[in-house]
Amino acid sequence: MKKEKKMQPNKEITRREFLITTGAATGAALVTASVGPFVHTTMAKGETLRVCSYGGSYQESQTKAFFAPFADKFGVKIIEASGADIAKVKAQVDTKAYEWDVVDLETRHVARGELENLLEPIDTNVVKLEGIDKKAIRKAAIGNIFWTTSLAYNKEALGGKKAAGSWADFWDVKNFPGPRALQDQAPFNLEFALLADGVPMDKIYPIDVPRAFKKMDEIKEHITVWWQNGAQHIQLLTDAEAHYSSAWNGRVNVAQGKGVPLEIVWEGGCLDLDWWCIPRGNPNKELAMKFIDFALSAERQGEQFEKWIAYGPTNLGAFKYISEERAKQLPSYPENLKKQFAHDADFWGPNLAPLTEKWKTWMIS
Numbered sequence: 361m362k363k364e365k366k367m368q369p370n371k372e373i374t375r376r377e378f379l380i381t382t383g384a385a386t387g388a389a390l391v392t393a394s395v396g397p398f399v400h401t402t403m404a405k406g407e408t409l410r411v412c413s414y415g416g417s418y419q420e421s422q423t424k425a426f427f428a429p430f431a432d433k434f435g436v437k438i439i440e441a442s443g444a445d446i447a448k449v450k451a452q453v454d455t456k457a458y459e460w461d462v463v464d465l466e467t468r469h470v471a472r473g474e475l476e477n478l479l480e481p482i483d484t485n486v487v488k489l490e491g492i493d494k495k496a497i498r499k500a501a502i503g504n505i506f507w508t509t510s511l512a513y514n515k516e517a518l519g520g521k522k523a524a525g526s527w528a529d530f531w532d533v534k535n536f537p538g539p540r541a542l543q544d545q546a547p548f549n550l551e552f553a554l555l556a557d558g559v560p561m562d563k564i565y566p567i568d569v570p571r572a573f574k575k576m577d578e579i580k581e582h583i584t585v586w587w588q589n590g591a592q593h594i595q596l597l598t599d600a601e602a603h604y605s606s607a608w609n610g611r612v613n614v615a616q617g618k619g620v621p622l623e624i625v626w627e628g629g630c631l632d633l634d635w636w637c638i639p640r641g642n643p644n645k646e647l648a649m650k651f652i653d654f655a656l657s658a659e660r661q662g663e664q665f666e667k668w669i670a671y672g673p674t675n676l677g678a679f680k681y682i683s684e685e686r687a688k689q690l691p692s693y694p695e696n697l698k699k700q701f702a703h704d705a706d707f708w709g710p711n712l713a714p715l716t717e718k719w720k721t722w723m724i725s
């Protein structure tokens with residue numbers, strides 16, 4: 361068996377600090393930077409809100425569309441962190457040592473958080489739900505984006521050869537050669553393995569775990585890098601260290617905008633949501649709810665997806681701020697949507713922890 365090459369995540373600074381001070385007379389902004397968490401504040405003295413997301417171009421889009429405007433409007437200081445994870449939320453709730461007031465979580469983490477009572481119920485007296493897609497409303501979370509994990513490739517790296525157009529092709533290393541990368545986790549990979557094995561999209565759940573891992577055995581030795589985060593997988597594709605990789609559509613779109621010859625394959629993509637959540641018992645939940653309401657507005661989401669990153673809005677009113685040309689790049693655009701399947705929170709909620717342990721064992725076997 362070919363020895364696997366496992367890339368170590370770059371030791372990047374994932375928490376940076378920016379102090380934005382708005383002059384009362386001139387409205388000019390003074391920006392400084394140093395090592396530490398992102399901080400946005402204004403001349404007005406106010407409270408502090410700590411928000412955790414997933415870093416990279418995605419979090420940069422949130423900074424521009426939500427964090428800085430909220431800080432400027434309400435005179436609060438926002439401290440940003442990255443590396444959101446439900447296990448870290450659980451540790452904070454259990455110890456009452458809160459590092460985050462608002463956290464951006466993926467669906468499977470939200471499902472586990474609700475099962476284990478780790479998240480604050482959304483206060484609908486503060487968070488207005490008018491115009492919010494019904495699929496984006498849960499008891500203890502409100503969706504903020506629709507996004508897709510799908511197959512992507514570097515067109516230039518293929519040298520004119522036919523590109524893989526499905527997960528079955530990704531598994532076909534003979535007819536579609538080239539270095540490959542996948543995310544180091546069970547979610548998505550098990551679904552993609554079943555698709556590669558011929559399971560129809562509407563029959564993926566509940567996941568046939570033995571069948572999925574058996575199919576993963578076939579591709580394991582051909583994976584040169586098991587990536588850890590969004591910045592890493594885009595860098596792998598950009599540098600052609602991986603010709604093919606599972607990828608987040610918004611990150612691919614940002615790279616395309618910079619001239620990187622990447623392509624996204626919507627066929628067999630997994631449509632998911634990210635959600636605004638508040639760790640249960642957080643003493644700053646009132647301000648946290650106020651932020652969530654602000655970030656869900658049609659205008660704020662419209663700016664994020666029109667200008668900064670190609671994910672889909674959960675506030676349906678945001679489409680009036682998004683051009684038709686831009687809408688075609690979003691995962692929730694009808695022509696893209698029909699080629700994908702929806703991530704199943706009901707399956708992953710109770711199965712995330714045990715299948716994560718099974719995945720870790722499989723990785724070292």
